[in-house]
Amino acid sequence: MAQGVNIENYSFWYGRTQVVKNISLSAPVRQVTALIGPSGCGKTTLLRSINRLHELHPGTKAEGRIAIGEEDIFSAAVDPVDLRRRVGMIFQKPSPFPHLSVFENVAAGLRLHGLAQGKEVAERVEACLRKAALWEEVKDDLGRKGALLSGGQQQRLCIARALAVEPEVFLMDEPCASLDPVGTMRIEELIRELKHDYTVVIVTHNMHQASRISDQTAFVLSGELVEVGRTKEFFLAPQDPRTEAYLTWKIG
Amino acid sequence: MTNRRKRKALGLLFEALCVLAAGIAILVLALILYYVFRRGIAVVNFSFLTSLPAPVGVAGGGIGNALIGSLLMVGLGALIAVPVCIAAAVFLDQNPASKLSAFVRFATRVLSGVPSMVIGLFVFGQLVLRTGNYSALAGGIALSIVMAPIITLSAEEMLRLVPSSQREASMALGATKQQTVFRLVLPGAAGGLIVGVMLAVALAAGQTAPVLLTALTSRFWLESLQQPTASLPVLIYHYATSPFADWQAHAWGAALVLVVAILVLNVTAQLFLGLSNRRR
Numbered sequence: 001m002a003q004g005v006n007i008e009n010y011s012f013w014y015g016r017t018q019v020v021k022n023i024s025l026s027a028p029v030r031q032v033t034a035l036i037g038p039s040g041c042g043k044t045t046l047l048r049s050i051n052r053l054h055e056l057h058p059g060t061k062a063e064g065r066i067a068i069g070e071e072d073i074f075s076a077a078v079d080p081v082d083l084r085r086r087v088g089m090i091f092q093k094p095s096p097f098p099h100l101s102v103f104e105n106v107a108a109g110l111r112l113h114g115l116a117q118g119k120e121v122a123e124r125v126e127a128c129l130r131k132a133a134l135w136e137e138v139k140d141d142l143g144r145k146g147a148l149l150s151g152g153q154q155q156r157l158c159i160a161r162a163l164a165v166e167p168e169v170f171l172m173d174e175p176c177a178s179l180d181p182v183g184t185m186r187i188e189e190l191i192r193e194l195k196h197d198y199t200v201v202i203v204t205h206n207m208h209q210a211s212r213i214s215d216q217t218a219f220v221l222s223g224e225l226v227e228v229g230r231t232k233e234f235f236l237a238p239q240d241p242r243t244e245a246y247l248t249w250k251i252g
Numbered sequence: 253m254t255n256r257r258k259r260k261a262l263g264l265l266f267e268a269l270c271v272l273a274a275g276i277a278i279l280v281l282a283l284i285l286y287y288v289f290r291r292g293i294a295v296v297n298f299s300f301l302t303s304l305p306a307p308v309g310v311a312g313g314g315i316g317n318a319l320i321g322s323l324l325m326v327g328l329g330a331l332i333a334v335p336v337c338i339a340a341a342v343f344l345d346q347n348p349a350s351k352l353s354a355f356v357r358f359a360t361r362v363l364s365g366v367p368s369m370v371i372g373l374f375v376f377g378q379l380v381l382r383t384g385n386y387s388a389l390a391g392g393i394a395l396s397i398v399m400a401p402i403i404t405l406s407a408e409e410m411l412r413l414v415p416s417s418q419r420e421a422s423m424a425l426g427a428t429k430q431q432t433v434f435r436l437v438l439p440g441a442a443g444g445l446i447v448g449v450m451l452a453v454a455l456a457a458g459q460t461a462p463v464l465l466t467a468l469t470s471r472f473w474l475e476s477l478q479q480p481t482a483s484l485p486v487l488i489y490h491y492a493t494s495p496f497a498d499w500q501a502h503a504w505g506a507a508l509v510l511v512v513a514i515l516v517l518n519v520t521a522q523l524f525l526g527l528s529n530r531r532r
Contacts, residue, residue: 053424058349085426095421099440109425112435158421165426 002198003069003168004029005050010064012045012054019045021223022064027169027216032191032200034214034231036207038246042223043203047171050201051087052080068169085113088162088198092174094154096146096161102129103142105157109165124164132160133190152183159190170194172202176209188213207247211235219243285511292508295501301509305471305487308496315506317473318482321388322510324474325467325483326457328392333399334449341407342433348412357408364401371397372465380466388474388481391467398459399452406448410441447521454517458510460485484510 005027012020019042027033035043048054050066052073066073073083096105106125110116116124125142129135134156138149146157155175162170172191176184191213194200204210210217211231218228219240227240238244299314306313340360344353375394380386414437422432438445468480469490484506491503 051424053420056420056423081426081428084424087424089421089424091417091421091424093415093417095415095417097418097422097436097440099436099442108435112425112427112431161425 001168002029004199005033005169005201006065006067007046007050008065008067010046010049010066011062012042012049013061014045014057015059019223020049023220023223023225025218025225025228027199027201029199030195030197031215032195032202032213033216033218034210035201035203035218035220036205036210036246037220039205041220043220044173046220047173047201047203048089050169050171051084051089053084053089055080085109085165086168088159088165088167088170090155090158090162090170090172090175092177094151094158094178096149096154096157098145098147100146101143102138102146102149102157105146106160106164109161113165115165125160128160128163129157131163131193132156133186133193134160150183152179152186155179155183155187156190159187159194167198170198170200172200174203174205177205184209207235219246221246285515288504288508288511291501291504292506295505296508300502300505304473305482305502308494308499311498313502315484315487315502315509317470318484318487318506319509320474321391321467321470321481322457322463322483322485325388325391325395325463325481326453328388328477329395329399329456330449330453332393332396333403333452337400337403338407338438338445340404341411342438344404344408345411345437346429346433356404360401360404363397364405367461368398368459369461369465372462375462376465383478385478386466386468386480387478388467389477391463391481391483392477394462394466395456395459398456398462399449402452402455403448406451407441407445410444410448411437413444414440443524443527447525450517450521450524454514454521457517458485458514460489464489 007023007025007027010020010023011018021042023046025033025046035047037043045054049062050068050073054060054062062074068083068086071078097108100108103122103125106128107121110121110124126135126139129138134153137153138144138157146154149157176187179187188209191200191202195215202210202214214231216228217231217234219226219234219238219242221242227234227238227243229239234243235247238247299312301314301319302316303312303314304317305315340356344356347353372394375390375397379390379393383390418436418440419432422436423429427435463481463483464486467483467486469486470480470482474481488503488506488510491499491506494500494503
């Protein structure tokens with residue numbers, strides 16, 4: 001079941017440096033929310049807070065509330081390991097497990113969480129590869145190493161891998177940054193498909209990409225949320241002068 | 253213009269020196285191999301590899317028991333060192349910045365610099381003197397200490413080659429730290445880990461002092477881990493320093509067997525490393 005993400009008064013520190021400053025933002029269910037902003041503005045940190053991946057680094061501190069659906073992800077009842085199963089993440093650098101085959105990459109999450117057994121595994125793997133628009137390209141050789149695919153195929157393999165554990169939310173951290181235009185187009189098509197079933201939050205440096213695929217756009221600058229709005233209005237008529245400056249390449 | 257010509261000349265000179273230095277290094281190895289082959293090849297045959305040593309003056313005889321003793325003690329050493337050292341490397345890899353890690357790294361480097369004679373003496377004092385006998389077990393333990401720093405340091409390097417992006421991907425999929433180590437990091441680094449073990453085994457196989465002081469030697473087939481045991485390096489040492497021509501010939505033969513075994517291990521490790529790198 002897809003769930004929306006609700007961020008309330010969220011702040012984050014690396015050591016003494018505050019990189020996210022009191023951000024409140026809602027990512028509505030079954031929509032694409034794009035986070036844009038210059039490098040180092042805190043948008044990736046914000047994204048990585050949603051599956052508590054930032055906690056893996058020592059010396060960090062978080063304040064505020066992030067909820068998936070109704071559930072506060074920082075409450076003591078939430079196990080971060082379980083949370084990460086429910087929140088799929090796609091990274092900037094395609095990261096299929098290099099020692100595993102295409103098939104085993106997608107099956108990895110199923111096996112990890114005991115979600116499928118026997119024949120069911122193969123069925124789920126095929127379904128996920130189809131959903132990630134990769135099946136036709138790999139079906140003849142599912143045993144080949146995942147790392148031997150092209151960059152764009154690897155990224156779709158990672159999406160299939162994330163789909164397999166049926167997440168409620170998809171986080172994407174510049175998923176097209178290392179892809180060529182064709183690979184980028186494929187991923188964008190896929191994101192448009194995915195939003196029918198999932199809530200997607202995507203960090204992107206590419207403002208055209210944000211305007212093409214997102215329903216809502218948020219602009220983050222120096223750790224602050226400057227402006228958030230429906231994507232069409234956001235790009236046509238930005239309210240904040242800093243947003244306008246960024247959109248016209250004057251800052252960042 | 254002259255400046256450029258000067259730089260070019262300097263570059264050529266430096267390149268020539270490098271080639272010369274590399275040539276000298278290769279030449280030394282080539283000479284050793286040449287002499288060992290020339291002197292040793294005459295005595296090496298099937299019965300040499302499979303028979304017990306013969307008394308002085310008796311024709312035939314071989315290094316069968318020393319070969320088995322070496323294989324056993326090196327195997328025993330690896331059996332002890334590999335699990336402990338890989339586990340230590342996993343700890344170092346998972347806690348790169350902790351104080352304990354820094355200390356473990358320091359201790360490992362110091363241990364790698366300890367002369368193998370001292371390691372032999374340590375096991376001699378702690379085990380041989382206490383139990384009252386030289387044994388294959390003591391030899392294996394001494395060799396495990398010789399191998400430990402090489403395996404630990406190389407394993408840490410190999411584990412670190414597994415990129416953090418993949419580890420994060422694993423964690424983001426809902427894997428715990430342990431699951432990430434066992435399902436991603438260790439299998440992903442397996443090729444490199446094996447190479448490190450092979451190199452450590454190759455080094456340990458040639459060590460004389462640790463086995464001389466702990467397993468001594470024997471003229472008989474190995475019957476238990478609790479008795480003195482022959483090994484190739486010790487046999488070479490005894491035979492080469494003996495006054496008898498046929499024993500000296502056997503020392504060359506044993507040296508040939510040992511050198512070829514170590515060479516094969518090293519070359520296999522290199523090929524293996526090349527293969528696993530290409531797959532990456």
